[in-house]
Amino acid sequence: MSRWQPDPAGRLTKAAITLFAEQGYEATTVAEIAARAGLTKRTFFRYFSDKREVLFSGSAELERVWLDGVAAAPAGATPLGAVIAGLGPVAEMFTERHHFAGVRAGIIQANSELRERELIKLQNLAASIEAMLLSRGYSANAAVLAAQAGVTVFHVAFARWVHQDDPTAFRRLINESLQELRSVTAG
Amino acid sequence: MSRWQPDPAGRLTKAAITLFAEQGYEATTVAEIAARAGLTKRTFFRYFSDKREVLFSGSAELERVWLDGVAAAPAGATPLGAVIAGLGPVAEMFTERHHFAGVRAGIIQANSELRERELIKLQNLAASIEAMLLSRGYSANAAVLAAQAGVTVFHVAFARWVHQDDPTAFRRLINESLQELRSVTAG
């Protein structure tokens, strides 16, 4: 029996999602997750700073893809235009993960601690986007609001996307949310 | 020495804020807060569901005042117009509490757990506002986005308000944030 099995973080994540889906987040202990992955509680906390974080390791990839997309937007774009343009690659990335995203979203929605963590991830994302917009030369005020508005559009569209069947609908839902935000703020 | 001193929740809140400001949130234990208020850890958790909640008991009042303000908006108002109109009474309410709000905001900003709790309070607020907008007859799509946009405007304005000197500037900052959101989403 080898102590050194490959991809410990991946095994822990898989074990955690299985157990959370089966018996709920609160009813699952870290020791249980670790045991299922053939590891110990102490090792779990070497890979994830806390119990919730095991569900959010993917947020780094979301941030990277989105920021790259914003950076690649045409120079003449409006600030919100650049943020929304960055969601193109994001929508592609999520298309293949519709089922997983649904399972994960179900787990998160069922627990308030996990919803808190999701919100702060989105807020950190907004802060990164804001910094990116500043580096593109937009004003500080425009950067704050465009980043917040963009994250709101993403959040609303994402919630709708996981609750319906077509995995390829994400881009359309983003455009719809954007138009709704525009019509609500117009005037 | 009477066991029954008045306003236990208020004493716990005051003790908590003092200790958090002095030595930080993490370095303060619940037992310490309770002892300072002349109570025990067990009693603390009878008044607050967890350690963070001691800083957020005021959010119920914010929600009540804001919702009442939305309900009192003229019938012909746009959804976002009604939400922003509801911020009038909110701005009045906060004006007298500028110093306290600043101390509290400093504590919250210094700790990521507390920022998480603040974000979910805002999100719950948005959900309540959304329900209120639905009851006023707006469409579901408009209600979601107007509630989100209104909370974003409040959040941005609040953050600016606690970082400057004039306690009466809240209403002006709300209007500025709203205009910035409008100009960012225009087009």
Add this chain to the structure above:
DNA sequence: TACGGTGATGGCACCAAGTGACATACCGTC
């Protein structure tokens, strides 16, 4: 004054999250 009922508080045992210190196993290299 005595009495009993009600509700708030204290005390205790307990579980789970999270951390620090140290021991131990694996892996490559020489």
Add this chain to the structure above:
DNA sequence: GACGGTATGTCACTTGGTGCCATCACCGTA
């Protein structure tokens, strides 16, 4: 086959949070 670095395990400990029951203060009543 010895060696050093890195990942893992073990153990002890603190703290947040909860269930259970005892205890105390208050209040009405006789």
